[in-house]
Amino acid sequence: MRKIGIIGGTTPESTCYYYRKYIEISREKFGPFTFPELLIYSINFGEFKNNPRGWEGRKEMLIKAAKALERAGADIIALSANTPHIVFPEVQASLKVPMVSIIDALIEELKRRGVKRVLLLGTKTTMTADFYRNALKEAGFEVVTPSKEEIDEIDRVIFEELAFENLKSKPYLVGLIERYVEEHGVEGVVLGCTELPLAIKSGDVSVEVFDTAEIHMRKLIEMAVDF
Structure with missing residues (x-):
């Protein structure tokens, strides 16, 4: 090996x-x-x-x-x-x-599962910079990102809570994902930060969960x- x-x-x-x-x-x-x-x-x-x-x-x-x-x-x-x-x-x-x-591995998995429209969650940099979103778009996926206020809050949760394995904001994250499923028709959520799977697991929400760390x-x- x-x-x-x-x-x-x-x-x-x-x-x-x-x-x-x-x-x-x-x-x-x-x-x-x-x-x-x-x-x-x-x-x-x-x-x-x-x-x-x-x-x-x-x-x-x-x-x-x-x-x-x-x-x-x-x-x-x-x-x-x-x-x-x-x-x-x-x-x-x-x-x-x-x-x-990790982005190439994710794209391969998205193609395997047949999902086209995804909600991208991660740090503020991951959600706002071009490097991640463009890679997904160039591979043929539709990428939805949260609002500016939601981006700021998710970034805060990552660095102030999940980075210390504090999961108190899990209900907020689940609610946000479900709102984007209902209002924006996303078919899956990309956990584009390797702390997010500490809080969000497959089955917690009604769409496919893409745990980038796994x-x-x-x-x-x-x-x-x-x-």
Whole structure:
């Protein structure tokens, strides 16, 4: 099997969720005690989030982490968060080994399930910047994003609550999703932040739930085995 390398710590709670999914999916596929080798480089999230040089500084942190994983023997590398994919091409270009994009894995899953019109939830950057929405639109999907006020509130919930595994705003998130199902005809919700699956699970709402963390980990394990 190929060795998987994950850049984590963005946030620690979502990295823990990735690890739980790694165990769950590996056991589902291979039995109780067989796992692909996994390396995790957990960055300092405070330094990352508040980097004075913005995305240029964050990109350098991610490249440093990715190269460390490459030197440690990782055969495939991933970012365990959606928003940092804003600099995914630059990080990939710095490496000799392949990276696995969470957005590419999501697009593959959306096509597999036959969903066309989705509500995109995530951090403020993910919901408002072009990199994520354009990738989905170019792949043929209709993308709906919340209002400015809702975007601000979802971003606050992510960083002030879910980042500490505080799920008190789950009813708010469920209600928001259902409103967009009723008023905007969305067929699925993309949990485009890897903290959101801590609060929203399949079955919590009346449409398909796309847990990007689980989708990503499934793709990583698939690539670790099929080469």
